[in-house]
Amino acid sequence: MAEVRSCPKCNGFFNYTGIRDICPKCSQKEEDDYQVVYRFLRKRENRAATVERIVEVTGVEEDTLYRWVRKGRLHTAMFPNLGYPCDNCGHLTTTGKLCNKCQETLKRELNTFEAAKSFRETVEQQAKGTYHVNANKKK
Incomplete structure (x- = not known):
């Protein structure tokens, strides 16, 4: 059974089903941002880009990049300068x-x-x- 929650990104209400902690609209934006970052990193010259460089070029927030690395969506074996803070x-x-x-x-x-x-x-x-x-x- 779903419960109504407030999205931490946009403060809108959504039905929380246990899958994502953000609303579908913010989830779609995050997925679009992921595709932009992944396309950027797939280019050979960008594979060694640092988090700061990725943020500068793509406009995606640092915390979002860190979360993707922590969850394994961006693999550090493929992109050696990625990581998340200790x-x-x-x-x-x-x-x-x-x-x-x-x-x-x-x-x-x-x-x-x-x-x-x-x-x-x-x-x-x-x-x-x-x-x-x-x-x-x-x-």
Whole structure:
């Protein structure tokens, strides 16, 4: 069953069916924009175009390009200078939410945290101490 929603692009109302988050009119405009971008990128001399260059030539918004790359509509294997911003630092990445540098930093910090946690647990165990009484020892 459809529900009435407001389109985030044009603020018009539409029946949301769970397929798209925007109204059919904005969806058609986005599809037309995609075709313009794709035709631009298919030309051999434009395959290495940056996001800024694509925006300049086609007029399509950066966020829209990033969304297409993130969803896999524009493949970075075919267009090497495309990507979307890392959620942490903003550097362009092509996979996941974090760029390689931020992933490595996060892994290093997690390893440091785990090592510190293990060390703390070892120290706590040693601080509790276990004392053995030798009952066989003569006094």
